Amino acid sequence: xxxxxxxxxxxxxxxxxxxxxxxxxxxxxxxxxxxxxxxxxxxxxxxxxxxxxxxxxxxxxxxxxxxxxxxxxxxxxxxxxxxxxxxxxxxxxxxxxxxxxxxxxxxxxxxxxxxxxxxxxxxxxxxxxxxxxxxxxxxxxxxxxxxxxxxxxxxxxxxxxxxxxxxxxxxxxxxxxxxxxxxxxxxxxxxxxxxxxxxxxxxxxxxxxxxxx
Amino acid sequence: xxxxxxxxxxxxxxxxxxxxxxxxxxxxxxxxxxxxxxxxxxxxxxxxxxxxxxxxxxxxxxxxxxxxxxxxxxxxxxxxxxxxxxxxxxxxxxxxxxxxxxxxxxxxxxxxxxxxxxxxxxxxxxxxxxxxxxxxxxxxxxxxxxxxxxxxxxxxxxxxxxxxxxxxxxxxxxxxxxxxxxxxxxxxxxxxxxxxxxxxxxxxxxxxxxxxx
DNA sequence: GTCTATATAAGGATAGAC
DNA sequence: GTCTATCCTTATATAGAC
Numbered sequence: 334x335x336x337x338x339x340x341x342x343x344x345x346x347x348x349x350x351x352x353x354x355x356x357x358x359x360x361x362x363x364x365x366x367x368x369x370x371x372x373x374x375x376x377x378x379x380x381x382x383x384x385x386x387x388x389x390x391x392x393x394x395x396x397x398x399x400x401x402x403x404x405x406x407x408x409x410x411x412x413x414x415x416x417x418x419x420x421x422x423x424x425x426x427x428x429x430x431x432x433x434x435x436x437x438x439x440x441x442x443x444x445x446x447x448x449x450x451x452x453x454x455x456x457x458x459x460x461x462x463x464x465x466x467x468x469x470x471x472x473x474x475x476x477x478x479x480x481x482x483x484x485x486x487x488x489x490x491x492x493x494x495x496x497x498x499x500x501x502x503x504x505x506x507x508x509x510x511x512x513x514x515x516x517x518x519x520x521x522x523x524x525x526x527x528x529x530x531x532x533x534x535x536x537x538x539x540x541x542x543x544x545x546x
Numbered sequence: 547x548x549x550x551x552x553x554x555x556x557x558x559x560x561x562x563x564x565x566x567x568x569x570x571x572x573x574x575x576x577x578x579x580x581x582x583x584x585x586x587x588x589x590x591x592x593x594x595x596x597x598x599x600x601x602x603x604x605x606x607x608x609x610x611x612x613x614x615x616x617x618x619x620x621x622x623x624x625x626x627x628x629x630x631x632x633x634x635x636x637x638x639x640x641x642x643x644x645x646x647x648x649x650x651x652x653x654x655x656x657x658x659x660x661x662x663x664x665x666x667x668x669x670x671x672x673x674x675x676x677x678x679x680x681x682x683x684x685x686x687x688x689x690x691x692x693x694x695x696x697x698x699x700x701x702x703x704x705x706x707x708x709x710x711x712x713x714x715x716x717x718x719x720x721x722x723x724x725x726x727x728x729x730x731x732x733x734x735x736x737x738x739x740x741x742x743x744x745x746x747x748x749x750x751x752x753x754x755x756x757x758x759x
Numbered sequence: 760g761t762c763t764a765t766a767t768a769a770g771g772a773t774a775g776a777c
Numbered sequence: 778g779t780c781t782a783t784c785c786t787t788a789t790a791t792a793g794a795c
Contacts, residue, residue, distance in 0.1 A: 343760080363662060366578035368788060382761055384790065441661050444716075448654050448661070449576060451719045458723040466724050483746075488725060489739035496713035497706045503657075504708075506664045510671040511679050512701060526702035533696075533746045556778080581770060595779055597772065766791070773784075 348386050351376050352400065355393045360438035363445045364394055391453070398446060398454050401439055406462065408432065409491070412469050418476040419535045426494055426531050427524065433502035434520045440502035466491060482535045490534075497527055561599050564589050565613065568606045573651035576658045577607055577666075604666070611659060611667050614652055619675065621645065622704070625682050631689040632748045639707055639744050640737065646715035647733045653715035679704060695748045703747075710740055 354375035358367040369390055373380040387393045408428040412421050433440055451458055470487035477484045501508055501523055512519050567589035571580040582603055586593040600606045621641040625634050646653055664671055683700035690697045714721055714736055725732050 347760090361662065363576045363578060363658070365576060366662070369790085370788075379762060380789090381763085381791080385760070388790095390789065444661055445576070445658065447717050447720050448657055449574065449579070451723075455719065455723070458720055459726070462720075463724050463726070485742065486735055486739050489736055492713055492717075492721065492736075493710045493739070493743060495717075496709040500705055500709035504660050504705075506668065507660050507671055507675075508705065510664075510668070511676050513672070513676070522699055523702055523705075526699050526706070529698065530706060530743070530747045534743045560778090582772085583770075592780055593771085594773080594781085598778070601772095603771065760795105762793100762795075764792085764794100766789105768787105768789080770787080771785090774782085775780100776782100777778105777780080 344386070347378070347382075351378070351383055351386055351393065352397050355397050356401075356438050356442060359394060359397065360442040360445070364391075364449075395453055397442070399457075401442070402454070402457055402461070405432075405439060405443065406465060409465060409469055412472065414472045414475075418473075418481045419532065422473070422482070422490075422494075422535055423528060423531060426498065426527050429494060429498035430501065430520070430524055430527060433498050433500075437502035437505060440499050444499065444503045480537055483537050485534065494531070497530070557599070560591070560595075564591070564596055564599055564606065565610050568610050569614075569651050569655060572607060572610065573655040573658070577604075577662075608666055610655070612670075614655070615667075615670055615674070618645075618652060618656065619678060622678060622682055625685065627685045627688075631686075631694045632745065635686070635695070635703075635707075635748055636741060636744060639711065639740050642707060642711035643714065643733070643737055643740060646711050646713075650715035650718060653712050657712065657716040693750055696750050698747065707744070710743070 351372070354372050355367075357375050358372045361367075362371075367390075369380050369383055372393070373383050376383065383393070387396065408425055411428075412425055446452075446454055447458075466488065470491065473482070473485075473487035473490060476482045477487070501520065508519065564585070567585050568580075570588050571585045574580075575584075580603075582593050582596055585606070586596050589596065596606070600609065621638055624641075625638055659665075659667055660671075679701065683704065686695070686698075686700035686703060689695045690700070714733065721732065
C-alpha cells in the first residue's frame, strides 16, 4: 500500500477519518499525550486497523501536519502585491482571526509542535515557510519604502499578526476564563480590536509627520 | 515530610534542584512527553529519590507551575495606576519581552499547559489571574475614558501584549528559522517593533480626532 | 480490510537494603 | 536520604484468524 497514493475509495475515506480523529486527539493532548487507543476510538476503528493505514503513530502525526500546512499558510500566500497595502494586510489579519475561530484544533496542533522545537516539521519551517515569508516580507517592505504604509519591520509585523490571532485559538481556555461571563461574542471584539491596532500601526503618518504623538 | 514546608536545608536545596530540572524537561517535552528518568538525569538524582521529595510526577508539575505563577504575573501586577498611562503600558510590554528572552522555559511551560486546556491550573486562571486582569483592565479602562490613552478594549489589549511578547519564547524555533541568518539581535528589533506598534495604538488622537486616517 | 490476541517496551511508582 | 531491584500499568506495534 503506497501511503502517498491510496488506490481505493475506501482507503481514501478511512485515511481521512483517521486524520480527522488524529487532529482531534493530537491537538488536545499533544503528540506524546495522545494514544492510538483514543485516536482509534475517535475514528470508530480498531487500533490495529489504524496501523493498517499508517505504519506508526508518528506517521499519522507527520501526515496530518504535512496535509494541513498548505491550508494553514494560504491566507499569507493570498496577500496581493497589487492590492491596497493597508487593506491587504488588514484582510489578512481578519482571515487569520477567522481561522483561529473556525479551526482552533489546527492552530493548537501547530502550536504544540513548534513549542516543542518542531521536531517533525523543522524542515518545513526553514524551507517553504521561510520562502513564503521572505517573499511577502519583500512585498511589505516595498510598500513601506514607497510610503504606502508606515515604516515597519515586515517580519515582526507578520509575527505580531500570527501571535495576536492564533492566541485566541491556542490560549482559548485562558481567554474564556478571563472574559467570562461573556459568551461567544469575544471574537467580534477581537476583530474590532485587532483592526484598530493594526490600522493604526500601518497607516502612514501625515505630511508633517506629526499626525501621531 | 510536609511538602509545603521542607524542614532541613538539604531538603530545600534538593527540591529546588528537582524543580529546576523539571522546568528544563517539562518545558521542552510537555507533561506527558517528559519522563521521570529524564528529570532525574537532569537533576543528577535517582528516580526513586525524586519520588522521595515529591509524591508523584504530577505533583512536581503542579509545584512547578504554582511556584512560578506569582513571578510570571509580577509585571502585570506592577502596572501603576498613578503612572503615565502610555509609559506604564509600554514599560509592561518591554518587561514582558525581556521575560520572554530571559525566561523562555517558563513561557513554554505555561503555554503548553494552557494549550492543552490548563487541566492543572484552570482554577488559578479563573481565580487569581482573572482577578488581577480585571483589576488592571479597570485601570486601563479609566485611562481610556479620561482620554489619556486611545479608547481600546483593555482585555484584548492585554491579550495582544501577552501574545506578541510570549510569541518570541514559545515559537522561538519558528522565529529563528525565518529570521536566519540573523543572530541574537532579533530581540532588539522586536523591542523596537512592539514599542512602535503599541505606542501608536495607545496614543490618543489629536484634538480634531483626525490624526489618523 | 478488519478484527482478537499478544509480544514487547517504556515509564510511574514501590520495596527494602544501606 | 539515597540507592538497586522490581512491580505493574499503559501503550506501541505485530501475528494471524476471518
